[in-house]
Amino acid sequence: MEAQNYLDIKGRVLNIQRYCGEDGPGTRTTVFLKGCSYRCKWCSNPESIKPQPELDFNRKACKGAAACGICLKDPFPQGAFYVLDGDDDKVHANWDLANSCTEELAELCPTGAIGMFGKEMTAGEVLKEVLKDESMYRNTGGGVTISGGECLLQPDFTAAILRGAQESGIHTAIETAGNVPWEFMEKVLKYVDLMQHDNKLMNPDPERHKKWIGVTNKRSLENFKKAYETFPDVEFIARTPLIPGINADEGHIRAVLDFIKPYKNVIDYELLPYHRYGLGKYAYLGKVYELQDYQSPSPELLEHLRSIIDEAFGRKAEAKA
Numbered sequence: 001m002e003a004q005n006y007l008d009i010k011g012r013v014l015n016i017q018r019y020c021g022e023d024g025p026g027t028r029t030t031v032f033l034k035g036c037s038y039r040c041k042w043c044s045n046p047e048s049i050k051p052q053p054e055l056d057f058n059r060k061a062c063k064g065a066a067a068c069g070i071c072l073k074d075p076f077p078q079g080a081f082y083v084l085d086g087d088d089d090k091v092h093a094n095w096d097l098a099n100s101c102t103e104e105l106a107e108l109c110p111t112g113a114i115g116m117f118g119k120e121m122t123a124g125e126v127l128k129e130v131l132k133d134e135s136m137y138r139n140t141g142g143g144v145t146i147s148g149g150e151c152l153l154q155p156d157f158t159a160a161i162l163r164g165a166q167e168s169g170i171h172t173a174i175e176t177a178g179n180v181p182w183e184f185m186e187k188v189l190k191y192v193d194l195m196q197h198d199n200k201l202m203n204p205d206p207e208r209h210k211k212w213i214g215v216t217n218k219r220s221l222e223n224f225k226k227a228y229e230t231f232p233d234v235e236f237i238a239r240t241p242l243i244p245g246i247n248a249d250e251g252h253i254r255a256v257l258d259f260i261k262p263y264k265n266v267i268d269y270e271l272l273p274y275h276r277y278g279l280g281k282y283a284y285l286g287k288v289y290e291l292q293d294y295q296s297p298s299p300e301l302l303e304h305l306r307s308i309i310d311e312a313f314g315r316k317a318e319a320k321a
Contacts, residue, residue, distance in 0.1 A: 007124035007164055011157030014048050014118050014149065016129050019136075024173040024194055026142025029130050031161065034118040036149040037179040039214030040200065041290050042243055044278030048149035053118035055101055056284050057093045061113035064089040070108055076101065095286035117285075123160035130165060143171030143193070152176050155184040162191035178220035178227075185223050189231045196237045196270075197224055201247050202255035212246055221259070228263040236266045242305070243274040248297045253305050257312045269309050273297050 012034040020030045035051030036043075043049065047056070065072060066089050071081040080097040083089060091113075106114045130144045137143050144165045151158045151174055162172045173194040178185065189195065197220075201209045206216040228236060238260050242248045253271075260266040274296050282289045297305075 005124075006160040007122060007127060009123045009157050009160045010120055011123065011126075011154045012051060012053070012118050013121045013126060014045075016126065018133060020145070023145040023147065023175065024143065024196065025171065026140035027133075027136055028142040028145050028173070029133055030145045030147055031126055031130070031151075033146065033148050033151045033154055033158070035153045036177075037153060037215070038150070038177050038200075040241075041212050042241065042246075042274060042294070044275065044281075045149070046278065046281055046285055046287055047117040051149075051153070053103065053116045053120075054285065055093070055095070055098045055106070056115040056117050057098065057286070058113050058115070058284055059090065059092075061111045062091050063111055063113075065091055068110065070110065071114060076105055076108075093286060098286075123157055123164060126161050127164040127168075130161070130170070131168060134168065134170065137170055141171070143173060145173040145175060145196075147175040150177060150180065152178070152180040152184045152188055155180075155187045159188045159191055162188065166191050166193075178223040179215060179217075180219075180223070182223055182226060185227060186230070189227060189234055192231075192234055194235045194237065195227065196239055199224075199238050199240055199256045199259065202252055202259065203247075224259075228265060232265055234265060236260075236263070238266060238269045239272055240269075241272045241274060242297050242302070243291075243294060244297050244301070245294060248274075248301060248305070250305065250308065253308050257309065261312060268313065271302065271305060271309070273302055 014032040014034050017030045017032065020028045023030045032048060034048060036049045039049070047054065065083045071091060077097050077100055079094055080101060081091050081093055083091055103116045103119060106116045146158050146161060158174065165172050171193050172191060173196060174188065174192055175196045177198045177200070200213060201217065203209060206218065209217045238256055240247060240256060256269060260269060274294065279289055
């Protein structure tokens with residue numbers, strides 16, 4: 001990183017979201033990066049999975065072929081967009097061809113129906129956006145959080161943004177599932193104040209984890225333990241996206257607690273109730289959502305599982321005192 005100005009390092013950014021209140025302490029700016037090494041069936045950000053920019057096609061915003069039709073002509077790839085006979089002038093996407101469209105082509109769409117998920121930025125450009133709210137971070141105890149996808153798949157880029165933030169006195173955090181080479185995590189954690197990490201499925205059966213997430217959790221768990229031990233001054237928060245029928249049960253919650261409680265720098269364990277807010281994004285990407293029949297956990301189940309966590313962290317005793 002020292003061979004060049006570290007802020008010149010480039011990466012692939014999905015989105016920069018300001019005024020976030022759920023990605024760490026205080027009010028924060030969250031930088032979402034492209035690319036993920038997991039394939040969770042319940043993913044609410046499918047546009048973050050592929051590392052490269054990809055087409056975003058919102059048919060509801062399309063005027064139709066007769067009123068516009070720009071995407072049916074040059075310079076768009078031939079056949080990338082088309083109209084079916086008798087289909088009320090609606091434009092469809094041939095995703096194999098349409099994904100070859102560039103950001104420059106997407107900008108030709110007058111309604112914004114065609115867009116791109118992701119763009120290349122330098123660490124300096126990202127940091128400039130982050131620093132716009134520097135006074136807010138200081139007033140609220142907030143900072144910057146790098147998320148994904150999987151932010152540790154771009155370790156030099158992530159480390160550069162966080163280094164710049166720390167040098168500006170800003171609190172830094174990352175959100176990760178940990179399924180990366182250890183050297184990636186080690187490179188980034190030097191500039192991290194808080195690491196929030198997903199313990200999605202602790203079941204000892206590796207095939208079950210692979211069924212729902214695409215790979216086993218062996219590397220993630222090894223990395224988490226090594227991180228706790230190697231970086232004692234970093235704070236860690238474990239998190240579980242809670243899906244009834246998959247991991248929303250007392251046995252799983254206690255398994256996560258058994259894993260994290262020996263380490264004093266793991267300061268909390270959070271449950272993230274399953275939702276389907278990202279369902280519409282699958283259509284924009286030409287993909288099918290596989291968990292149509294799964295529901296959010298009931299308030300009663302959520303309260304019960306959270307009470308187990310509170311007890312493990314001694315919060316019930318504090319509340320009674």
